[in-house]
Amino acid sequence: xxxxxxxxxxxxxxxxxxSIATVSRAIHMPEKVANSTxxxxxxxxxxxxxxxxxxxxxxxxxxxxxxxxxxxxxGDPNFSNILVGLENExxxxxxxxxxxxxxxxxxxGLEYLKFFNSNQAAGLILFTGILPFGHxxxxxxxxxxxxxxxxVFNGGIPYVGxxxxxxxxxAVDLLLAEGHRxxxxxxxxxxxxxxxxxxxxxxAGLDAAGIPPDTxxxxxxxxxxxxxxxxxxxxxxxxxxxxxxxxxNDQTAIGVMIGLGARGYDIPRDFSVTGFDDVPQAxxxxxxxxxxxxxxxxxxxxxxxxxxxxxxxxxxxxxxILLRPDLVVRNSVSAxxxxxxxx
Amino acid sequence: xxxxxxxxxxxxxxxxxxSIATVSRAIHMPEKVANSTxxxxxxxxxxxxxxxxxxxxxxxxxxxxxxxxxxxxxGDPNFSNILVGLENExxxxxxxxxxxxxxxxxxxGLEYLKFFNSNQAAGLILFTGILPFGHxxxxxxxxxxxxxxxxVFNGGIPYVGxxxxxxxxxAVDLLLAEGHRxxxxxxxxxxxxxxxxxxxxxxAGLDAAGIPPDTxxxxxxxxxxxxxxxxxxxxxxxxxxxxxxxxxNDQTAIGVMIGLGARGYDIPRDFSVTGFDDVPQAxxxxxxxxxxxxxxxxxxxxxxxxxxxxxxxxxxxxxxILLRPDLVVRNSVSAxxxxxxxx
DNA sequence: ACGATGTATGTAAAGGTTTACATAAGGCTT
DNA sequence: AAGCCTTATGTAAACCTTTACATACATCGT
Numbered sequence: 001x002x003x004x005x006x007x008x009x010x011x012x013x014x015x016x017x018x019s020i021a022t023v024s025r026a027i028h029m030p031e032k033v034a035n036s037t038x039x040x041x042x043x044x045x046x047x048x049x050x051x052x053x054x055x056x057x058x059x060x061x062x063x064x065x066x067x068x069x070x071x072x073x074x075g076d077p078n079f080s081n082i083l084v085g086l087e088n089e090x091x092x093x094x095x096x097x098x099x100x101x102x103x104x105x106x107x108x109g110l111e112y113l114k115f116f117n118s119n120q121a122a123g124l125i126l127f128t129g130i131l132p133f134g135h136x137x138x139x140x141x142x143x144x145x146x147x148x149x150x151x152v153f154n155g156g157i158p159y160v161g162x163x164x165x166x167x168x169x170x171a172v173d174l175l176l177a178e179g180h181r182x183x184x185x186x187x188x189x190x191x192x193x194x195x196x197x198x199x200x201x202x203x204a205g206l207d208a209a210g211i212p213p214d215t216x217x218x219x220x221x222x223x224x225x226x227x228x229x230x231x232x233x234x235x236x237x238x239x240x241x242x243x244x245x246x247x248x249n250d251q252t253a254i255g256v257m258i259g260l261g262a263r264g265y266d267i268p269r270d271f272s273v274t275g276f277d278d279v280p281q282a283x284x285x286x287x288x289x290x291x292x293x294x295x296x297x298x299x300x301x302x303x304x305x306x307x308x309x310x311x312x313x314x315x316x317x318x319x320x321i322l323l324r325p326d327l328v329v330r331n332s333v334s335a336x337x338x339x340x341x342x343x
Numbered sequence: 344x345x346x347x348x349x350x351x352x353x354x355x356x357x358x359x360x361x362s363i364a365t366v367s368r369a370i371h372m373p374e375k376v377a378n379s380t381x382x383x384x385x386x387x388x389x390x391x392x393x394x395x396x397x398x399x400x401x402x403x404x405x406x407x408x409x410x411x412x413x414x415x416x417x418g419d420p421n422f423s424n425i426l427v428g429l430e431n432e433x434x435x436x437x438x439x440x441x442x443x444x445x446x447x448x449x450x451x452g453l454e455y456l457k458f459f460n461s462n463q464a465a466g467l468i469l470f471t472g473i474l475p476f477g478h479x480x481x482x483x484x485x486x487x488x489x490x491x492x493x494x495v496f497n498g499g500i501p502y503v504g505x506x507x508x509x510x511x512x513x514a515v516d517l518l519l520a521e522g523h524r525x526x527x528x529x530x531x532x533x534x535x536x537x538x539x540x541x542x543x544x545x546x547a548g549l550d551a552a553g554i555p556p557d558t559x560x561x562x563x564x565x566x567x568x569x570x571x572x573x574x575x576x577x578x579x580x581x582x583x584x585x586x587x588x589x590x591x592n593d594q595t596a597i598g599v600m601i602g603l604g605a606r607g608y609d610i611p612r613d614f615s616v617t618g619f620d621d622v623p624q625a626x627x628x629x630x631x632x633x634x635x636x637x638x639x640x641x642x643x644x645x646x647x648x649x650x651x652x653x654x655x656x657x658x659x660x661x662x663x664i665l666l667r668p669d670l671v672v673r674n675s676v677s678a679x680x681x682x683x684x685x686x
Numbered sequence: 687a688c689g690a691t692g693t694a695t696g697t698a699a700a701g702g703t704t705t706a707c708a709t710a711a712g713g714c715t716t
Numbered sequence: 717a718a719g720c721c722t723t724a725t726g727t728a729a730a731c732c733t734t735t736a737c738a739t740a741c742a743t744c745g746t
Contacts, residue, residue: 010702052461053460055401055463058703101430114394117394118349120439254627284627351733353732364697367734371734396732400732403735404734405701
């Protein structure tokens with residue numbers, strides 16, 4: 001019972017008075033074994049407290065029951081909820097997860113490949129939009145992989161994300177409904193698909209409202225708080241002020257709010273601001289940010305489900321799964337102020 | 344080269360024209376092998392791109408190179424930075440980390456034991472103050488373990504945390520220096536060691552300032568935002584108002600601030616508030632929270648270092664490592680307002 | 687010149703599992 | 717009752733390492 005060394009399949013076999021092959025079958029292919037023997041085996045397992053040695057199993061099978069999750073930054077507020085979804089789904093199917101963070105360092109990413117060479121992981125979940133490994137070199141023998149949030153590279157890797165266009169459309173429609181006509185769009189890098197798609201939602205919303213695009217109030221940045229702040233300064237410099245700021249993500253929106261606050265303006269009285277992501281901070285900042293929620297736990301769950309499917313079937317059923325983002329109305333949006341309307 | 348199956352030690356041996364034993368030795372005990380052969384082996388490894396199969400190695404050695412990290416909630420804002428520290432240190436020593444979250448469910452915690460039975464993990468890092476497994480049953484065959492933040496149970500498991508007493512003392516001293524004399528302490532559960540210790544710092548600070556303890560303004564809660572809010576209501580009901588709230592953690596402090604805000608008070612004009620932890624939100628709330636920082640990355644690093652030591656030596660050098668917490672001054676503390684001083 | 691000592695390498699077993707193949711027994715068909 | 721199919725179980729090989737033990741050879745002291 002409380003032996004020093006854990007019970008092996010042989011211990012079970014001895015007690016159940018069957019061969020080890022039968023024990024293995026009783027566990028993994030119960031229908032192939034007679035009811036009476038299955039019972040004996042189960043009893044023996046209960047007595048010994050046997051758990052199958054995952055190492056030996058993986059060695060024999062040539063694949064492990066672990067999934068490697070690689071993210072550029074574990075501390076990213078978007079990360080942890082995704083992880084919950086990933087982990088729950090994995091566990092439900094007998095898989096565990098392994099976490100690696102690359103800190104945006106390709107070299108470190110590369111080191112994670114050893115988990116696959118050495119059979120320590122069977123599949124890969126990628127958070128970064130790029131492969132964390134040297135590109136061409138490895139694409140050939142890449143393990144079954146699924147991207148989260150963003151499509152990966154061009155490697156034909158399926159991914160699970162959110163319908164960015166629809167989400168952006170919801171944000172812009174809210175602002176339009178409040179009466180805003182001059183709505184700035186503060187983006188991040190044009191190379192990111194999320195930017196392109198959210199921008200599409202913005203453009204479409206404006207177009208549907210009959211408002212001609214005004215490129216003077218469409219800015220690019222890098223998605224950080226600092227970049228949101230900078231965007232505000234730029235607009236004040238140019239004297240092309242909008243009445244509302246629609247931001248590509250919450251970080252940028254927070255930056256915008258800080259920038260506006262520093263200039264003495266009140267939100268939402270003087271300007272309205274929307275974000276995208278609904279990071280945990282969004283509810284704590286002042287005023288609480290109206291934003292678009294990414295269903296993170298659901299994304300994680302779907303991504304893992306897709307990967308598990310990939311692992312068993314070999315081919316993905318879908319190459320892109322987009323979940324529906326929700327508008328979360330808080331306190332950073334109101335009708336444009338009289339003053340600004342006059343402009 | 345780009346074979347479908349990864350190279351094994353035998354491939355290397357064949358190319359280097361030595362036995363597999365020599366290859367293994369060349370890798371793990373290089374000094375035991377002649378220079379010339381070591382060179383040949385290294386070349387062969389380079390040619391084949393060989394990586395040792397961790398499964399086979401673990402099976403043979405009877406231990407793995409993975410560390411299981413169990414936390415009640417991966418989404419906890421305290422968690423991710425710790426993880427960075429843990430992971431960096433682990434990787435530096437050839438270990439990887441495995442993450443599990445129990446969601447405060449003992450049953451789920453129990454399931455993680457299989458990682459040890461099956462040799463999938465060599466050691467354990469515990470975030471929860473309690474063992475996530477059935478208590479008495481398992482203590483005997485518990486793997487090498489280290490606690491983080493809090494001592495674990497009574498199982499003689501070493502842990503790495505922060506000097507709570509010193510941190511609390513810094514907070515209370517700041518409030519005293521600002522001129523506060525009536526300082527409330529909002530705690531969480533008395534069963535938590537962190538509570539006891541932070542309370543000790545509070546008591547000591549008051550004592551040093553010659554202020555007699557006033558139990559009417561020392562409250563208990565459960566460490567949540569809601570509980571902070573509730574504490575404010577209680578104090579208003581009883582009409583025993585302090586001029587400052589010293590909170591056992593940031594969540595409670597945020598709750599206190601929300602509660603005070605809801606009653607129309609301004610912080611820090613009407614009341615001062617301090618927290619403990621310096622969670623990421625602390626800087627985003629309004630006003631930004633003055634709090635005590637836990638050096639999270641450092642804690643993680645130390646905890647992992649301690650565990651690794653445990654794994655090799657068998658016995659821990661220290662049973663408790665406390666790091667120094669820092670006061671982070673932001674905007675939630677000022678001198679008590681005239682009005683309140685009169686009381 | 688011989689045994690002793692030391693160094694470098696090879697041989698083979700062991701670690702726990704899964705599974706192809708072999709065997710045995712029972713039930714059908716004719 | 718003979719042959720055949722089906723079902724249940726056992727035997728043994730394979731997965732890839734590490735390492736105790738054996739072997740071979742060179743070096744050294746006497």
